[in-house]
Amino acid sequence: MTPRTALLAAAELLGWWVALALLWLVLISTVDPLELAVGAGSALVGALAARAARRAVTGS
Amino acid sequence: MRSVMDVLPYLVAAWVFLAGCYGLATSRNLIHAVGCLSVCQAGTYVLLLAVGYRNKATAPVFSDIKPGSRPVVDPVVQALTLTDIVVGATVTALLLALVVQIAKRHGTVDPDELSELRG
Amino acid sequence: MNGWLLAATVGLAGGLGAALWGVATGPLRRRVVAQNLSTALACPSLLLLSQAYNRPSYVDLGLVLALLGPVGTLVFARLLADELAEDPPRAWGLTWTVAGLGAAAVTALCVATGPSRAMVKLLVIGALLISGNAIASRALSGGFRGVRGG
Amino acid sequence: MTRRTRLWVLLTGGAGLAALLVAACLRLPHFGGDRHPYGDRAVHASLTRHTANTVSSVNFDQRAFDTLGEMTILFAAVLGCVVLLRQTRDERRARPEPAEVARPVRRYALLVLPVALLSGLYIVAHGQLSPGGGFQGGVVAATALHLLYLGADYAALERVRPVGMYEVGDALASSAYVVTGIAGLIGGTAFLANTLLPYGTFNTLSSGGTVPLLNAAIGMEVACAVVVLLARFLDQAVEIEEESGR
Amino acid sequence: MADAVIVVALLLVAASATVAVATRDPMRQALVLSVLGVVLAVLFTVLQAPDVGLSQLAVCSALTPLLLMLAVRKVRRRGREREGER
Known part of the structure; x- marks a missing residue:
């Protein structure tokens, strides 16, 4: 993992995380700290899954 | 109109159940039989939810309405039906696994040809 | 007399009735297209029902149907690739008219809900629905050529 | 017992059953009646425990023991499938050749997979508030994962989904459910009793005591169970071929 | 009017x-x-049961068809091999 690819990976993860966190904000009705925390966690899981899926498909 | 509406959901549930049983009994392909069994189950969902319905009522979920402001439907039958649907799906999967095994061992999925037990 | 409920009833009776008739009879390619259109019609009806019953929480049903409806059609497109290979379904006209109907329903609902997070949620669901059904019909009409159905 | 006589037996039996069913339907209370004693008590009990979604309260608080039974049925059904669909000695595993899929379909699958996964988690997390819960959210999340198989090919899905981990996840989630129940015992009240945690403020994520915990456990268990189930079916349908010996 | 959608x-x-x-x-x-x-x-949404409708949608729109089609493929592929040998 050269620094450049690590940076690219982090950028992709961050991009997916921001998009999914925004989607979470749209989905929920009331906004409070606990909801945001759970949303951040789920968005992270979604971002990791998105990146793993892209690598699995392009890797083949 | 009033009297038909009182009993229509129960009759539809009975019709769906009987149609599923008929398909199950006269099926010539085990995968078709598994589909008919899930139709039978659908009949029970309709009956359960029809029993729990209340006129001009809404769902017993209070995330967007004030509790007690509107009459609500019976949540107990909904809880029963909810878990039944997911368990029904996994039981369908188990039955399909059995059908795949039968096809592997006996080479056919026609219940009439599966006369002797073997394999 | 609730206008939304009337629109939903007409959509259900007409749309799903036609979809059911389409999936019950005719060649395989028309049945697959009818299945794809059944989800494309049911999702706007669910959203209309959510507005008719004045229950914003019913919108989650429309969200899940907009997400998983096209996935169901992709399952059929992929696993019936061999059978559909001979006469691939060509139903672009029908798909776009139904997508137009869905878009009309979603815009009417957005106007009714007014600018808020709920409206953004409706727009997200509408976008998912229309893109999903376009991709599903694209997959049906030959998206899985090289697949041995596996 | 030819098919014809069997059909006659079926029709007569069916007609009798139909007659009984119609007679029963005519005597049932009218559809949409106002008498729902259990429903009203369930709503009252759910509101005292600050659970907004009464159905989840019935599932994970008032009838939590029955949901434990549902979960074991789920676990046993998946176990049965794993045993039935295993690769026997006279079968070999052929690597599935990568399938070329239309570009827009592949891009759609890669785009919708995280969105569907997030929606599944949203439905599980808000199980005790808005419509949804562990069962539905788990199935949505598991189906989202299989978009990879639909959008690309089975090899790509196998790379992302280590089946062993999901089997362990399934067992862990089931035991988490039971441990939460035993915690009630240790806490001095009954098994799976919702008296341990504070009920929190109404209509927030932390309301409802142990309902969110049991919800999450069921969500994880159903998701892992469906992934394991589909993994076995996909192995059989896509990879495992019959030895040409027989 | 609410009954009409239930009947449909x-x-x-x-x-x-x-x-x-x-x-x-x-x-x-x-x-x-x-x-x-x-x-x-x-129908479940019309009978005011959104949880059950959600569960039905999640299961019967993608999971059951996938299981059925995979079983059909496995059984039919075995049938084709058998005809090939005979």
Whole structure:
């Protein structure tokens, strides 16, 4: 993992995380700290899954 | 109109159940039989939810309405039906696994040809 | 007399009735297209029902149907690739008219809900629905050529 | 017992059953009646425990023991499938050749997979508030994962989904459910009793005591169970071929 | 007016259940079962049961068809090999 690819990976993860966190904000009705925390966690899981899926498909 | 509406959901549930049983009994392909069994189950969902319905009522979920402001439907039958649907799906999967095994061992999925037990 | 409920009833009776008739009879390619259109019609009806019953929480049903409806059609497109290979379904006209109907329903609902997070949620669901059904019909009409159905 | 006589037996039996069913339907209370004693008590009990979604309260608080039974049925059904669909000695595993899929379909699958996964988690997390819960959210999340198989090919899905981990996840989630129940015992009240945690403020994520915990456990268990189930079916349908010996 | 949509949903469920049973070919039946799933979800929403409708949608729109089609593929592929050998 050269620094450049690590940076690219982090950028992709961050991009997916921001998009999914925004989607979470749209989905929920009331906004409070606990909801945001759970949303951040789920968005992270979604971002990791998105990146793993892209690598699995392009890797083949 | 009033009297038909009182009993229509129960009759539809009975019709769906009987149609599923008929398909199950006269099926010539085990995968078709598994589909008919899930139709039978659908009949029970309709009956359960029809029993729990209340006129001009809404769902017993209070995330967007004030509790007690509107009459609500019976949540107990909904809880029963909810878990039944997911368990029904996994039981369908188990039955399909059995059908795949039968096809592997006996080479056919026609219940009439599966006369002797073997394999 | 609730206008939304009337629109939903007409959509259900007409749309799903036609979809059911389409999936019950005719060649395989028309049945697959009818299945794809059944989800494309049911999702706007669910959203209309959510507005008719004045229950914003019913919108989650429309969200899940907009997400998983096209996935169901992709399952059929992929696993019936061999059978559909001979006469691939060509139903672009029908798909776009139904997508137009869905878009009309979603815009009417957005106007009714007014600018808020709920409206953004409706727009997200509408976008998912229309893109999903376009991709599903694209997959049906030959998206899985090289697949041995596996 | 030819098919014809069997059909006659079926029709007569069916007609009798139909007659009984119609007679029963005519005597049932009218559809949409106002008498729902259990429903009203369930709503009252759910509101005292600050659970907004009464159905989840019935599932994970008032009838939590029955949901434990549902979960074991789920676990046993998946176990049965794993045993039935295993690769026997006279079968070999052929690597599935990568399938070329239309570009827009592949891009759609890669785009919708995280969105569907997030929606599944949203439905599980808000199980005790808005419509949804562990069962539905788990199935949505598991189906989202299989978009990879639909959008690309089975090899790509196998790379992302280590089946062993999901089997362990399934067992862990089931035991988490039971441990939460035993915690009630240790806490001095009954098994799976919702008296341990504070009920929190109404209509927030932390309301409802142990309902969110049991919800999450069921969500994880159903998701892992469906992934394991589909993994076995996909192995059989896509990879495992019959030895040409027989 | 609320009853009309219930009657429509009920008749659609009865019709699609009958069609699902009448379709003998498993592949075509899987298609009809997925339409039956959608119609059932609409009926549950009309009977004010969104949780049950959500559960029906999640299960019967993608999971059951996938299981049915994979089973049909496995059984049919075995049949084709068997004809090939005979």
